[in-house]
């Protein structure tokens with residue numbers, strides 16, 4: 001069964017938006033009805049069965065639009081399948097899993113979802129926005145470290161998890177039957 005899935009993102013320099021688009025494409029290829037949209041533009045999530053939310057990380061924090069999204073929709077998110085990711089580390093630190101900022105961790109716990117998966121990010125002169133980003137993008141850290149295979153594999157796991165819950169939803173009495 002096709003599920004209605006929202007892939008929402010909060011991105012400053014565009015790379016997290018592109019990760020969200022890749023996740024959306026993978027879920028679409030698995031047969032789901034997917035909307036990929038900036039978290040700041042979402043007014044309601046009631047029409048979605050599942051939500052994927054991703055934020056870029058700056059100074060160990062999530063983008064304000066992603067945190068606002070979690071806060072605003074916390075009650076509806078508790079009733080849906082939710083997956084979180086964040087994107088940040090580049091260059092030599094690209095494989096370092098990042099911890100969620102405390103207030104995001106508290107919201108994730110309230111929603112009952114797993115901690116965010118970390119994807120490596122991008123910091124390059126051509127896309128850097130702001131004085132500090134442009135400066136850092138000229139240094140050792142500068143790279144597009146995004147791992148598209150890892151991103152696609154994670155989206156595939158979500159598709160598999162959604163099929164598993166679909167079977168459970170269709171046969172809710174199976175556990176009692178045995």
Ligand SMILES: Cc1cc2nc3c(=O)[nH]c(=O)nc-3n(C[C@H](O)[C@H](O)[C@H](O)COP(=O)(O)O)c2cc1C
Nearest residue numbers: 011012013014015016056059060088089121122133
């Ligand atoms: C000023 C600045 C601070 C950053 N702070 C972090 C950080 O704390 N942790 C991290 O993993 N990445 C950090 N990054 C890297 C960004 O998260 C990375 O470039 C990311 O891919 C940007 O996503 P976006 O293009 O969607 O905005 C920082 C980048 C800049 C420019």
